[in-house]
Amino acid sequence: MTVKLDMIGIVVEDMGKALGFYRALGFEIPETADREPHVEIAQEGVRIAFDTVEVARGVYGSWERPSGHRIELAFRCADASSVDALYRGIVERGYEGRREPWDAFWGQRYAIVADPDGNLISLFA
The missing domain is CATH 3.10.180.10 (2,3-Dihydroxybiphenyl 1,2-Dioxygenase, domain 1)
Incomplete structure (x- = not known):
């Protein structure tokens, strides 16, 4: 079995603020994405996904704000x-x-x- 990193998911409190930061890093993300609950961007074979807390709760069944440096x-x-x-x-x-x-x-x-x-x-x- 072979696995390949395909996507990194980031849970965000405020989609617009989060995407604004990643635009400042240089990613091209349409302004209309600021109102979406799930956004994906691709960069050379790896996707970065942004999900609101509400989406994370739906996927995981619950969500608690993490503490400390994790990744x-x-x-x-x-x-x-x-x-x-x-x-x-x-x-x-x-x-x-x-x-x-x-x-x-x-x-x-x-x-x-x-x-x-x-x-x-x-x-x-």
């Missing part, structure tokens, strides 16, 4: 200056910067932001 999404940028510019643009739009860009000991330029639901998002090159 990280990491997005590769073209180069170090792209990491810096993307971080700056996200923070300037009012989203939370968790750690300003730095040169990590493992050789990457790295920065961390949080989406509106508190998920940690890494930017690296």
